[in-house]
Amino acid sequence: MTTLITNIKELIQVEYFPKQMVVGKQMKELPTIKNAFLLIENNLIKDFGLMENIPQLNVDKTINAKGKMVLPAWCDSHTHLVFSGNREQEFVDRINGLSYEDIAKKGGGILNSAKKLQNTSENDLYEQSVVRIKEVMEMGTGAVEIKSGYGLNKEAELKMLRVIKKLQQNFPITIKATFLGAHALPIEYKNDKKGFLNLVIDEILPVVAKENLADFIDIFCETGYFSVADTEKLLDAAVKHNLKPKIHVNQFTAIGGVQAGIKYNALSVDHLEEMRDEDINSLKDSKTMPVALPSCSYFLSIPYTPARKMIDSGLPIALATDYNPGSTPSGNMNFVISTACVKMHMTPEEAINAATINGAYAMGIEKTHGSICKNKRANFIITQPIPSYNFLPYSFGNNLIDKVFIEGNEI
Numbered sequence: 572m573t574t575l576i577t578n579i580k581e582l583i584q585v586e587y588f589p590k591q592m593v594v595g596k597q598m599k600e601l602p603t604i605k606n607a608f609l610l611i612e613n614n615l616i617k618d619f620g621l622m623e624n625i626p627q628l629n630v631d632k633t634i635n636a637k638g639k640m641v642l643p644a645w646c647d648s649h650t651h652l653v654f655s656g657n658r659e660q661e662f663v664d665r666i667n668g669l670s671y672e673d674i675a676k677k678g679g680g681i682l683n684s685a686k687k688l689q690n691t692s693e694n695d696l697y698e699q700s701v702v703r704i705k706e707v708m709e710m711g712t713g714a715v716e717i718k719s720g721y722g723l724n725k726e727a728e729l730k731m732l733r734v735i736k737k738l739q740q741n742f743p744i745t746i747k748a749t750f751l752g753a754h755a756l757p758i759e760y761k762n763d764k765k766g767f768l769n770l771v772i773d774e775i776l777p778v779v780a781k782e783n784l785a786d787f788i789d790i791f792c793e794t795g796y797f798s799v800a801d802t803e804k805l806l807d808a809a810v811k812h813n814l815k816p817k818i819h820v821n822q823f824t825a826i827g828g829v830q831a832g833i834k835y836n837a838l839s840v841d842h843l844e845e846m847r848d849e850d851i852n853s854l855k856d857s858k859t860m861p862v863a864l865p866s867c868s869y870f871l872s873i874p875y876t877p878a879r880k881m882i883d884s885g886l887p888i889a890l891a892t893d894y895n896p897g898s899t900p901s902g903n904m905n906f907v908i909s910t911a912c913v914k915m916h917m918t919p920e921e922a923i924n925a926a927t928i929n930g931a932y933a934m935g936i937e938k939t940h941g942s943i944c945k946n947k948r949a950n951f952i953i954t955q956p957i958p959s960y961n962f963l964p965y966s967f968g969n970n971l972i973d974k975v976f977i978e979g980n981e982i
């Protein structure tokens with residue numbers, strides 16, 4: 572099956588020599604071709620270039636994209652989109668004055684979602700998650716990472732990971748799975764953090780690894796949740812199972828989680844709302860991608876990741892949604908790039924780089940995703956007619972997507 576897209580007003584994020592990520596000043600560069608064509612063969616990008624160089628071919632389908640932009644589908648490297656029910660009541664409680672931490676202390680928050688998930692059947696959990704997978708694909712996401720972490724016991728954690736596996740099997744979107752066993756302390760272990768961590772490490776992790784249910788390992792390294800020592804203990808065990816870390820750090824307090832992540836070669840450290848100069852410096856000589864989650868900052872009214880300062884210090888940034896029922900009930904990457912520009916002073920070029928190639932790196936899929944490059948996956952967005960790519964973050968909250976292609980097929 573071949574599809575030819577013609578008369579593209581601007582083909583965005585084209586790549587001739589695949590790169591791992593874009594860093595610092597490079598993030599301001601967004602390579603494009605004006606008046607372009609794009610040729611798809613089956614699930615791969617076969618060719619692209621200027622309209623004047625379009626090859627003479629018999630194709631199965633031609634789409635005229637006059638006035639429209641084409642860009643790679645979003646790579647959302649941090650979500651918790653397998654969950655049960657919602658937490659809209661906590662949202663109202665926060666409006667009425669409680670903080671996210673107050674709610675967690677009262678047994679709400681992650682524990683609230685865990686209770687719901689434990690009482691939900693695997694089939695029901697799958698059906699609830701299907702709705703969200705379809706929703707994010709329609710909003711232009713072509714690859715997504717999904718974490719466990721609302722199980723808080725062996726049975727429920729494995730249930731979440733099996734649901735993620737089933738989504739991987741049944742949908743064209745690329746899905747990476749992360750085992751977040753240490754997300755919060757369940758009530759049964761309220762006074763026995765060591766016991767819970769041992770359960771995660773000795774009882775759940777070996778099954779996750781043996782059944783090949785996860786690509787990555789995560790932990791909520793945060794005051795009141797898991798310490799740096801807890802994090803190092805878990806990551807030590809994960810290394811033996813070949814699970815690379817992608818960890819939650821510096822959301823509310825900076826306690827050394829960034830350094831722990833780097834020490835264990837984390838693929839990414841995520842959140843980073845609270846960043847000390849030493850955290851920025853530690854990241855400079857690492858291969859660890861800093862991931863910012865601006866819609867979480869928006870929804871919780873907490874500080875935004877200091878992306879401007881970080882990029883100006885020479886660091887890369889990836890952007891992701893954090894889609895989850897508590898801190899970010901939205902999987903909209905279009906809103907994320909807009910918010911990154913408005914609130915974090917990222918330029919449109921930086922935000923698009925952060926949500927495509929750098930997001931792909933933060934999931935370990937930069938060789939196949941995140942840019943318009945020959946032989947990469949045919950995952951791309953065709954926009955509505957818009958004046959320039961700046962319009963994407965500028966016209967925030969509006970749907971500017973005309974079509975989404977994943978693995979070469981329009982969804």
Ligand code: NIG
Nearest residue numbers: 680681791893895896897898
């Ligand atoms: O990334 N911070 C930890 N985990 C999630 C929120 C979990 C929840 O509130 O359900 C996050 O924000």
Ligand code: FE
Nearest residue numbers: 649651819893
């Ligand atoms: Fe998260």
